Amino acid sequence: MKRNTLIVLTGMLTVLLCAGQAARGTDFESYLSANKERFDRMREGMVKRQIEARGIHDPRLLKVMRDIPRHLFVPLHLQLKAYEDGPLEIGHDQTISQPYIVAFMTEALEIAPDDRVLEIGTGSGYQAAVLARLAAEVYTIEIVEPLYQQAKERLGQMDYRNISCKLGDGWKGWPEFAPFDKIMVTAAAAHVPEALVDQLKDGGRMILPVGEKSQNLIVGVKRGGRLITQEVLPVRFVPLVKGEAK
């Protein structure tokens, strides 16, 4: 018992030291390439255990989640946690959603390859990257300036040419590029923002968390100018704040 504990502790320490040394000693690139296989294995485990095992079967979506390096969307000190089964802090009191929730919300939108999608709440840019691999164009809005700047730069470096980022208030949507085939909101609103319903195509789908203390994911389909909604899952998201970009 004691010996096993010691082995586990020594192993954990070695891992931490190696990761720390690689990150400090050489540059970031060599740290990433040294750990690539490890991240690949963790990502495979995430898809199998958290996503496939819970009933997400869309092969295009599973491939995208197997491909996108989620650890590059979180702060350096949290990279080893990037494939865990929960949300993670990304700074400014905001979070990147749990991998399963990203998969669930994306699948619920039934994205077609020629869709134009609006996302509210860019955050780390991870969800936008997932959408961009499935749809033709993604428009994403973030209200916190440093998060907007960082996500725009990150997505640019990763060569996502079909994502447009905007700094602004998601309650207003992005009328210049409306109407959208699909809309996803990744922060919780007290009610469905009307501007977003206006900017959704007839027959289009929208998914968003609604509520304050207790929240539910709502899937809506627009028919004859109205959004027909259905509650699909209890969730916990950061609030969709009102007001100008800060």
Ligand code: SAH
């Ligand atoms: N989709 C993100 C996670 C979103 S967290 C990802 O993949 O990482 C929710 C984000 O919504 C936060 O970054 C928060 O700053 C942003 N947000 C909150 N209110 C907003 C608003 N009114 N307009 C645009 N973005 C908003």
